[in-house]
Amino acid sequence: MVEKILANLEKSTCAVDNTFLQAVSEVLTSLEPIIKSDPRYEQFAILERLVTPDRVLQFKVQWLDDNNQVHINNGYRIQFNNSLGPYKGGLRFHPSVTTGMLKFLAFEQIFKNSLTGLPIGGAKGGSDFDPKGKSDFEIMRFCRAFMRELYPFIGARVDVPAGDIGVGSREIGYLFGEYKRMTHTYDGVLSGKPYAFGGSLMRPQATGYGVVYFAKEMLKEELQESLEGKVCTVSGAGNVAIHTIEKLQQLGALAVTCSDSEGSIYDPRGIDLHVLRELKENTYRLSLREYAIRVPGSVYIPKSEYLEKTHAIWQIPCFAAFPCATQNELTLLDAKKLLENGCVAVVEGANMPTEPEAIELFIREGVLFSPGKASNAGGVAVSEFEMSQNASMEKWDFEKVDRKLDELMRQIYKRIALTAKEYGVERNFVDGANIAAFKRVAEAMILEGV
Numbered sequence: 001m002v003e004k005i006l007a008n009l010e011k012s013t014c015a016v017d018n019t020f021l022q023a024v025s026e027v028l029t030s031l032e033p034i035i036k037s038d039p040r041y042e043q044f045a046i047l048e049r050l051v052t053p054d055r056v057l058q059f060k061v062q063w064l065d066d067n068n069q070v071h072i073n074n075g076y077r078i079q080f081n082n083s084l085g086p087y088k089g090g091l092r093f094h095p096s097v098t099t100g101m102l103k104f105l106a107f108e109q110i111f112k113n114s115l116t117g118l119p120i121g122g123a124k125g126g127s128d129f130d131p132k133g134k135s136d137f138e139i140m141r142f143c144r145a146f147m148r149e150l151y152p153f154i155g156a157r158v159d160v161p162a163g164d165i166g167v168g169s170r171e172i173g174y175l176f177g178e179y180k181r182m183t184h185t186y187d188g189v190l191s192g193k194p195y196a197f198g199g200s201l202m203r204p205q206a207t208g209y210g211v212v213y214f215a216k217e218m219l220k221e222e223l224q225e226s227l228e229g230k231v232c233t234v235s236g237a238g239n240v241a242i243h244t245i246e247k248l249q250q251l252g253a254l255a256v257t258c259s260d261s262e263g264s265i266y267d268p269r270g271i272d273l274h275v276l277r278e279l280k281e282n283t284y285r286l287s288l289r290e291y292a293i294r295v296p297g298s299v300y301i302p303k304s305e306y307l308e309k310t311h312a313i314w315q316i317p318c319f320a321a322f323p324c325a326t327q328n329e330l331t332l333l334d335a336k337k338l339l340e341n342g343c344v345a346v347v348e349g350a351n352m353p354t355e356p357e358a359i360e361l362f363i364r365e366g367v368l369f370s371p372g373k374a375s376n377a378g379g380v381a382v383s384e385f386e387m388s389q390n391a392s393m394e395k396w397d398f399e400k401v402d403r404k405l406d407e408l409m410r411q412i413y414k415r416i417a418l419t420a421k422e423y424g425v426e427r428n429f430v431d432g433a434n435i436a437a438f439k440r441v442a443e444a445m446i447l448e449g450v
């Protein structure tokens with residue numbers, strides 16, 4: 001049955017890209033053993049309906065640069081499944097954005113959001129607009145033009161977009177401003193807003209902190225280990241990577257790496273977060289090359305020096321690895337090296353950063369492997385906390401959000417570990433996550449009827 005659905009999917013659309021098929025194939029393979037356990041899954045065609053988005057919106061975004069030149073980009077919103085609650089998922093602004101990529105991210109989002117146990121459905125959106133090198137006013141004009149096309153399709157109880165790669169609180173602020181102007185309403189239609197108007201405390205930290213809370217719980221329960229004093233490798237240098245490094249450091253671990261799209265840093269004394277932030281948390285993100293100039297003893301390895309199909313970061317011995325940059329950034333060769341060097345856990349911060357063959361190897365060899373849909377769900381969870389605060393006109397303090405996030409990440413770990421055990425695939429957190437998430441969504445789809 002799974003093969004039939006995948007074959008149909010491949011045939012049905014030429015826009016489909018490999019990452020979408022990869023994500024669907026991973027999920028459906030995990031579900032194969034349980035699909036026969038409940039006749040309603042077939043009767044209600046749950047799998048077929050689950051792999052087909054409710055709506056794929058594509059629109060033209062026209063904007064003026066600082067020299068009054070007209071530019072045109074593609075804008076998208078994929079509303080994949082709203083069985084559990086309003087559509088929810090980030091917006092990505094990056095030149096690599098296509099419908100296929102967003103379909104993969106939106107599909108994953110359904111499962112991630114289900115794992116949180118919160119009432120949110122799955123969506124994703126964005127544009128092939130490249131924010132790099134644009135002025136603040138250009139970013140503002142682009143965001144306003146994007147929202148002018150998107151606003152009729154979203155709403156606080158309909159679809160609540162958030163940030164992702166290339167979309168931080170500045171962009172969310174501009175998008176929100178335009179939504180407010182177009183609709184004359186002031187509600188929680190976007191999450192990840194600046195704290196000054198409706199944002200939740202801890203949203204910027206939530207994904208990275210959540211990744212580490214998840215890792216802490218998994219290591220404690222599975223290996224009776226802690227992160228204290230352990231060498232960890234982290235990829236990426238954006239929101240997720242920075243806050244993963246920060247929380248690792250707070251828990252006494254030594255995070256020795258970071259990377260951007262041009263190269264990697266190895267700093268054996270531990271990443272200097274102050275320097276990393278100075279380079280990356282400004283309008284014109286600077287190259288990590290600069291880090292090695294400012295921090296003696298650190299090494300910069302340009303991407304051009306990597307061997308084919310390997311990444312410098314994963315060659316460095318570590319106790320635990322945290323891929324936090326982008327999809328398919330940890331290959332089979334990288335996985336072999338991590339194993340050889342004694343890595344005991346791989347905790348995904350990015351969405352689908354590990355290639356399927358590498359995941360198989362980790363699971364086969366007993367490395368604790370957590371899929372992003374489980375370990376990076378802290379971001380969307382705090383986004384939902386923001387929706388709750390907006391709806392009740394409340395403001396929660398930092399400690400409350402942090403406590404709830406920690407508790408929620410521990411619950412996600414427990415949910416997927418127990419599910420894996422129940423279905424005879426103990427410690428396979430990929431299957432555990434897919435099955436646990438699916439059962440919740442499928443039940444809602446059945447109860448809501450066709």
Ligand code: NDP
Pocket residue numbers: 163164165166167207236237238239240241259260261262285324325326327329349350351376377379380
């Ligand atoms: P950012 O845009 O803040 O950062 C992404 C980082 O990854 C940048 O440092 C970027 O480098 C780097 N990067 C991009 N491509 C590559 C590459 N090919 N090789 C190495 N580094 C690369 O994004 P986020 O931190 O927000 O997101 C990172 C990942 O986490 C994404 O997969 C996202 O979908 C996922 N995620 C994010 C959430 C969030 O709350 N932000 C929530 C859940 C998942 P450069 O600076 O050169 O572009």
